[in-house]
Amino acid sequence: MSTRAPTLFGPTNVPALSSRSCRSACVFLSSLHTVTLIPGDGIGPELAKHVCELFRFCCVPVDFEVVDVDSSMASEDDIDDAIMAIRRNGVALKGNIETNHNLPPSYKSRNNLLRTTLDLYANVMHCQSLPGVRTRHRKIDIMIVRENTEGEYSSLEHENVPGVVECLKIITKTKSLRIADYAFQTARAKGRRLVTAVHKANIMKLGDGLFLECCKEVASGYPEISFESMIVDNTTMQLVSRPQQFDVMVMPNLYGNVVSNVCAGLVGGPGLVPGANYGENYAVFETGTRNTGKSIANSNTANPTAMLLASCLLLDHLKLHDYASMIRRAVLSTLTETKLHTADLGGQGSTSEVLQRVMNAVQSTGPRTLSM
Amino acid sequence: MNHDVDCMYLMKVYFGGRTVPSGSPPRAVSSLTLLHRPWLVEDGRDGVEVSQVVGALKKESLQPRTFTRGIHTVTLIPGDGIGPEISTAVMKIFEVAKAPIQWEERNVTAIQGPGGKWMIPPDAKESMDRNKIGLKGPLKTPIAAGHPSMNLLLRKTFDLYANVRPCASIEGYQTPYTDVNLVTIRENTEGEYSGIEHVIVDGVVQSIKLITEQASQRIAEYAFEYAKNNQRASVTAVHKANIMRMSDGLFLRTCREAAEKHKDVKFNEMYLDTVCLNMVQDPSQFDVLVMPNLYGDILSDLCAGLIGGLGVTPSGNIGANGVAIFESVHGTAPDIAGKDMANPTALLLSAVMMLRHMGLHGHAQKIETACFDVIRDKKALTKDLGGNSKCSEFTDAICQRVRELV
Numbered sequence: 025m026s027t028r029a030p031t032l033f034g035p036t037n038v039p040a041l042s043s044r045s046c047r048s049a050c051v052f053l054s055s056l057h058t059v060t061l062i063p064g065d066g067i068g069p070e071l072a073k074h075v076c077e078l079f080r081f082c083c084v085p086v087d088f089e090v091v092d093v094d095s096s097m098a099s100e101d102d103i104d105d106a107i108m109a110i111r112r113n114g115v116a117l118k119g120n121i122e123t124n125h126n127l128p129p130s131y132k133s134r135n136n137l138l139r140t141t142l143d144l145y146a147n148v149m150h151c152q153s154l155p156g157v158r159t160r161h162r163k164i165d166i167m168i169v170r171e172n173t174e175g176e177y178s179s180l181e182h183e184n185v186p187g188v189v190e191c192l193k194i195i196t197k198t199k200s201l202r203i204a205d206y207a208f209q210t211a212r213a214k215g216r217r218l219v220t221a222v223h224k225a226n227i228m229k230l231g232d233g234l235f236l237e238c239c240k241e242v243a244s245g246y247p248e249i250s251f252e253s254m255i256v257d258n259t260t261m262q263l264v265s266r267p268q269q270f271d272v273m274v275m276p277n278l279y280g281n282v283v284s285n286v287c288a289g290l291v292g293g294p295g296l297v298p299g300a301n302y303g304e305n306y307a308v309f310e311t312g313t314r315n316t317g318k319s320i321a322n323s324n325t326a327n328p329t330a331m332l333l334a335s336c337l338l339l340d341h342l343k344l345h346d347y348a349s350m351i352r353r354a355v356l357s358t359l360t361e362t363k364l365h366t367a368d369l370g371g372q373g374s375t376s377e378v379l380q381r382v383m384n385a386v387q388s389t390g391p392r393t394l395s396m
Numbered sequence: 397m398n399h400d401v402d403c404m405y406l407m408k409v410y411f412g413g414r415t416v417p418s419g420s421p422p423r424a425v426s427s428l429t430l431l432h433r434p435w436l437v438e439d440g441r442d443g444v445e446v447s448q449v450v451g452a453l454k455k456e457s458l459q460p461r462t463f464t465r466g467i468h469t470v471t472l473i474p475g476d477g478i479g480p481e482i483s484t485a486v487m488k489i490f491e492v493a494k495a496p497i498q499w500e501e502r503n504v505t506a507i508q509g510p511g512g513k514w515m516i517p518p519d520a521k522e523s524m525d526r527n528k529i530g531l532k533g534p535l536k537t538p539i540a541a542g543h544p545s546m547n548l549l550l551r552k553t554f555d556l557y558a559n560v561r562p563c564a565s566i567e568g569y570q571t572p573y574t575d576v577n578l579v580t581i582r583e584n585t586e587g588e589y590s591g592i593e594h595v596i597v598d599g600v601v602q603s604i605k606l607i608t609e610q611a612s613q614r615i616a617e618y619a620f621e622y623a624k625n626n627q628r629a630s631v632t633a634v635h636k637a638n639i640m641r642m643s644d645g646l647f648l649r650t651c652r653e654a655a656e657k658h659k660d661v662k663f664n665e666m667y668l669d670t671v672c673l674n675m676v677q678d679p680s681q682f683d684v685l686v687m688p689n690l691y692g693d694i695l696s697d698l699c700a701g702l703i704g705g706l707g708v709t710p711s712g713n714i715g716a717n718g719v720a721i722f723e724s725v726h727g728t729a730p731d732i733a734g735k736d737m738a739n740p741t742a743l744l745l746s747a748v749m750m751l752r753h754m755g756l757h758g759h760a761q762k763i764e765t766a767c768f769d770v771i772r773d774k775k776a777l778t779k780d781l782g783g784n785s786k787c788s789e790f791t792d793a794i795c796q797r798v799r800e801l802v
């Protein structure tokens with residue numbers, strides 16, 4: 025397949041979504057960024073479309089290069105193309121690609137392949153209580169930094185004896201130091217006071233023990249930030265009783281999966297929290313809990329908040345802070361309108377209504393928007 | 397005491413037992429129940445509420461039970477820290493409730509047998525093998541003592557393969573979650589806790605998660621039997637087979653096979669992250685959850701957190717050969733040991749679970765009601781429950797309530 029370098033004005037290689045609909049009208053040559061867009065499965069494509077619409081409406085200088093990944097195909101060509109596009113553009117916005125877990129082990133999770141190939145070692149999720157969303161706990165503000173490439177997700181399994189399967193969990197010093205450093209640097213940059221390492225070192229003494237040691241080593245280099253550790257089962261118990269005690273949390277892959285889903289549930293559900301995956305050279309943004317939402321696909325009931333906030337993180341990463349703040353403010357103000365809440369928040373609003381309200385909010389803030 | 401009255405008095409079970417509608421076929425009743433009360437099958441029909449034992453015992457080899465004129469002997473392991481005082485509290489309440497239980501106290505400090513292998517004292521093992529039922533307080537795991545944790549030793553000695561934790565919201569002890577009524581069944585012998593780890597090269601560690609067909613079959617079978625015996629409507633297998641295709645895939649396959657054999661119980665499967673996400677938003681959608689070791693550890697503690705913490709959560713461990721050990725899962729709390737401040741609720745509710753397992757539903761219901769009534773009254777709560785009373789005062793309040801309920 026041809027891999028023309030993207031031109032700044034003309035359309036790039038676009039199989040599905042027409043790039044014409046995503047091209048901004050009023051941009052200057054030097055500030056147009058090309059971003060890979062992977063719609064994914066389930067609610068992914070419709071949410072991706074909404075992001076495009078909103079960006080066009082706001083005249084955001086971003087050109088999306090859409091790469092579809094067919095999860096039903098056995099060959100890995102699609103995901104390889106997506107990875108190549110991300111290498112080219114450096115940054116991507118992605119929906120979740122479905123993994124049929126009934127397929128044999130030779131079929132690897134496409135999402136995992138993407139993360140490990142691009143070495144997106146840090147998954148960051150910021151869970152905070154949002155105004156307008158009623159939850160059992162208030163004033164939650166937790167930043168979760170999860171190791172994204174090793175641990176239990178190493179996909180190394182074998183069956184030496186029939187009926188006995190071994191699955192390897194790999195913990196390395198390099199990656200543990202790297203993620204711990206990332207967590208502390210983020211804490212320092214955002215003025216956070218406490219980093220909690222989540223582990224199960226009382227049982228997995230060598231593996232999680234190594235992770236914990238690395239965290240302690242890194243902690244000693246950040247004396248202004250307090251460091252503590254907590255065992256994962258106690259952590260989940262504390263999260264459901266007193267989540268306000270946590271600030272920044274760092275942990276290996278699987279515990280990160282559990283903790284991030286618990287925290288997302290605490291602040292209002294999968295429709296609200298964006299997620300970011302950072303590597304040395306690349307960044308990929310998606311919804312925090314990585315759901316395909318198959319059961320609500322194409323019903324205009326999905327909550328676009330998480331994806332829209334993820335696109336704001338993307339804009340921040342591209343240093344387009346003004347656009348990011350503008351959209352973020354509009355999305356959060358829309359959340360306060362209870363009658364527009366989608367089904368996941370207990371309401372009956374539709375995705376398109378939410379999007380329309382966001383656009384209205386953006387329009388009322390300034391002259392930059394393109395009238396439709 | 398009138399054993400007949402106890403048996404005839406069938407009550408709604410703590411774990412959410414439901415009424416058997418008239419005309420429905422008699423429920424499967426454990427062989428232990430049949431041994432004592434062969435008339436129970438009749439009583440299971442025609443609108444009488446059926447409460448059930450925890451888990452069906454395997455019907456093959458039922459060891460002759462020790463009982464003298466209806467008294468059941470149970471091995472009691474008080475444990476460390478606050479263990480002895482909460483065990484005393486439980487024994488006192490049982491005495492007042494006139495429960496037909498005779499306690500055989502044993503200590504389980506690890507000793508080194510011939511060949512240097514660590515084991516529990518032989519008298520403890522002999523007592524458990526004879527009585528089959530045990531109640532255990534918290535045990536401390538000394539760091540760098542050279543021997544594995546006591547809980548691990550017990551697990552290995554008696555092959556305690558299933559950890560059962562019913563979590564139901566306690567009326568009177570408010571948490572943000574008021575509609576919890578689920579049971580977590582965790583495979584307790586393998587999985588991520590196999591303890592097999594290697595340093596491949598300096599700075600690279602590999603931990604092995606072991607999933608075997610045999611253990612998965614055993615736990616899946618148990619989960620469905622538990623669901624049937626306790627009138628639970630559905631069993632959910634929790635897994636991460638999208639990532640751990642072979643290992644969790646094997647677990648999932650065996651659960652599906654067990655589901656085929658128990659078509660009257662609904663079965664579904666859910667990813668671990670989806671369960672976590674949904675659990676903290678709406679726990680009422682879950683019923684019985686079955687899962688491998690690590691997920692079970694995390695989820696059972698998560699669910700305990702939903703209802704108020706380890707201080708109020710009962711737990712039972714089912715082993716091979718009909719052994720069952722019920723325990724409180726909180727720590728030894730050395731900072732309050734000996735100060736009459738401990739909360740015996742967890743051990744008491746585990747003892748209630750034990751009574752139900754043994755078929756002593758009348759006594760179980762009495763003691764449990766008394767405990768919940770005292771918590772609801774809020775007049776004599778221990779510090780962790782938000783009160784100022786001593787452990788002895790809390791225990792006395794429950795004893796008083798038990799006397800009123802007789």
